[in-house]
Amino acid sequence: MTGATDLRGIFSRPVFWLFAAFVPLILLLILPIAAPIGPMYWDTYLYLDAAQRIWMGQIPSVDFSTPVGPLPYYLFAGGLKLFANAQPLLLAQWCILPVAAPLLALVLARLSSRNVAQAFALLVPFLVFATFPSNVAAYHPLPTLDGFGIYNRHGVIFLYVLTSGLVFLKDGRRMAVLIAAAMLALFLTKVTGFLVGGLFCLLALLAGRISLRYCILTVLLFLIPLGIAELMSGFVSAYIRDIIELAGMNEDCLLPRFLTVASLKLDVLLPAGLLALLLIWLDWTRADKTIRFFDHNFWWLSVVIAGGSIYETQNTGSQEFIFIWPVLLMIFERIRLLEQGPKMAFLALAAFCVIPTFTKVAHKTLRAVVVAPTYERLHLPDVKNMAQVSQRREIIDRAEYLEPHYENFASAYADLSAHGQLPSWQYYSELDFQLYWIISANSLVNSLKAFEAKNNIRLESLMNLDFTNPFPWLLDRDATRNIQIGADPHRTVPPLTDKAIQSIRQTAAVLRPKCPLTTGRRMLFDHYAEALKDRQVVEIHPCWDLLLHPDILAGKQ
Numbered sequence: 001m002t003g004a005t006d007l008r009g010i011f012s013r014p015v016f017w018l019f020a021a022f023v024p025l026i027l028l029l030i031l032p033i034a035a036p037i038g039p040m041y042w043d044t045y046l047y048l049d050a051a052q053r054i055w056m057g058q059i060p061s062v063d064f065s066t067p068v069g070p071l072p073y074y075l076f077a078g079g080l081k082l083f084a085n086a087q088p089l090l091l092a093q094w095c096i097l098p099v100a101a102p103l104l105a106l107v108l109a110r111l112s113s114r115n116v117a118q119a120f121a122l123l124v125p126f127l128v129f130a131t132f133p134s135n136v137a138a139y140h141p142l143p144t145l146d147g148f149g150i151y152n153r154h155g156v157i158f159l160y161v162l163t164s165g166l167v168f169l170k171d172g173r174r175m176a177v178l179i180a181a182a183m184l185a186l187f188l189t190k191v192t193g194f195l196v197g198g199l200f201c202l203l204a205l206l207a208g209r210i211s212l213r214y215c216i217l218t219v220l221l222f223l224i225p226l227g228i229a230e231l232m233s234g235f236v237s238a239y240i241r242d243i244i245e246l247a248g249m250n251e252d253c254l255l256p257r258f259l260t261v262a263s264l265k266l267d268v269l270l271p272a273g274l275l276a277l278l279l280i281w282l283d284w285t286r287a288d289k290t291i292r293f294f295d296h297n298f299w300w301l302s303v304v305i306a307g308g309s310i311y312e313t314q315n316t317g318s319q320e321f322i323f324i325w326p327v328l329l330m331i332f333e334r335i336r337l338l339e340q341g342p343k344m345a346f347l348a349l350a351a352f353c354v355i356p357t358f359t360k361v362a363h364k365t366l367r368a369v370v371v372a373p374t375y376e377r378l379h380l381p382d383v384k385n386m387a388q389v390s391q392r393r394e395i396i397d398r399a400e401y402l403e404p405h406y407e408n409f410a411s412a413y414a415d416l417s418a419h420g421q422l423p424s425w426q427y428y429s430e431l432d433f434q435l436y437w438i439i440s441a442n443s444l445v446n447s448l449k450a451f452e453a454k455n456n457i458r459l460e461s462l463m464n465l466d467f468t469n470p471f472p473w474l475l476d477r478d479a480t481r482n483i484q485i486g487a488d489p490h491r492t493v494p495p496l497t498d499k500a501i502q503s504i505r506q507t508a509a510v511l512r513p514k515c516p517l518t519t520g521r522r523m524l525f526d527h528y529a530e531a532l533k534d535r536q537v538v539e540i541h542p543c544w545d546l547l548l549h550p551d552i553l554a555g556k557q
């Protein structure tokens with residue numbers, strides 16, 4: 001009887017279910033499964049590029065620039081070593097769990113001793129948002145999984161954990177450790193999330209939820225690992241320079257992005273605004289004298305909504321405002337003994353704040369899972385895990401036709417790009433393009449291997465004049481240093497430095513995709529033109545040129 005009681009006790013603990021969720025995820029990473037490819041899926045290849053660079057001894061921000069912090073890239077690189085057959089999107093989505101889950105466990109363990117139901121209410125959204133690889137915004141009507149905005153999802157998960165700790169842990173060492181670890185994870189994942197997390201921590205300090213003594217301890221725990229990293233590699237100062245540079249390139253976009261957030265998230269912001277008014281009235285008419293001024297419900301709701309809006313200016317369309325969930329749970333616990341009318345009004349508005357995001361993410365993911373068995377896979381033996389995608393047969397047929405089509409009608413697409421136009425209005429969101437990009441990558445790898453075999457050479461370093469460059473990983477080569485991964489010429493490509501020019505000139509081969517010639521590719525060709533002077537151009541495929549270092553074939557002619 002005792003054994004059965006102990007077993008029931010284990011199953012009733014949220015922490016058990018938190019780590020039990022790892023079992024199916026690990027099994028899915030071991031198996032070479034395919035995921036329904038979605039819009040802008042090529043963002044996923046940035047993780048492959050970064051992993052290969054890390055394995056080759058490169059340090060993010062020191063040896064190459066990144067659009068976000070290095071933590072997910074290191075976790076992904078380690079995960080790919082453990083799970084060689086992992087589907088890249090799923091590994092990228094789940095790689096932060098070894099950091100985020102133990103931190104949430106600190107909160108759940110303490111909260112379970114007071115209110116098990118509340119702990120489960122905190123756990124379930126975390127598991128959904130942390131494991132379901134879908135964004136709120138939809139860019140295509142077919143069921144797919146979202147291979148873009150992954151690092152944005154990572155950021156909101158860490159903000160969810162941080163907020164949970166701020167509202168449910170008591171002042172002490174446990175809270176100090178959680179805040180320091182969560183803020184460090186945010187800083188090393190997405191700086192916008194770190195700034196928003198700092199806003200939440202400031203409110204916690206003003207509200208008296210963390211004392212100045214433990215606040216100092218938190219700052220020390222946060223700074224010590226960064227100080228060690230800076231002394232060992234100079235990473236922190238390089239990372240901060242990258243952040244400042246990226247911010248400078250995107251400063252003109254801020255106001256329009258606030259308007260975009262307001263329009264896209266009206267389904268959350270409108271009920272949240274009404275809920276804030278309700279909380280002002282409740283805080284005014286039913287004030288609890290034991291609660292500090294800045295610890296009132298209105299402040300917590302308002303600050304997390306303001307923080308969410310700031311974060312979403314750099315993150316529009318992902319899993320927005322999920323960190324409002326812990327705050328609403330905390331507020332409900334405070335007002336649950338109020339009369340029925342105000343309590344029901346709160347529950348109704350709170351539901352409107354959280355249910356849309358939850359249901360959209362869950363529905364998109366489950367819909368993709370349900371239809372996935374009806375989708376087909378591509379047979380592309382030269383692109384390793386990148387081939388682990390699937391889609392409807394008619395989309396695959398179209399993608400396979402695109403390669404000869406682009407070859408035969410190159411002038412039409414050159415004309416479009418010369419006039420600043422893409423082949424279609426949402427070209428990078430089209431599933432056929434995302435599939436075609438993998439097909440084209442397979443053609444390039446096959447042609448490159450044949451070229452090397454014919455000339456008895458090995459190109460030790462590769463650069464790609466496109467948004468992403470998984471080819472060093474595919475061919476186990478080094479990648480050009482002192483340039484950025486995720487080369488968006490509108491947002492992330494900085495001016496060329498002398499170090500970047502020197503690194504590019506030392507690169508054995510630069511890949512130039514031609515099918516189709518797009519505005520982004522044109523801009524990258526022009527941007528790197530100075531560093532690509534005197535290259536020997538070899539067409540190894542109708543859709544790909546090799547820009548070779550002049551010494552590569554010198555002895556072969």
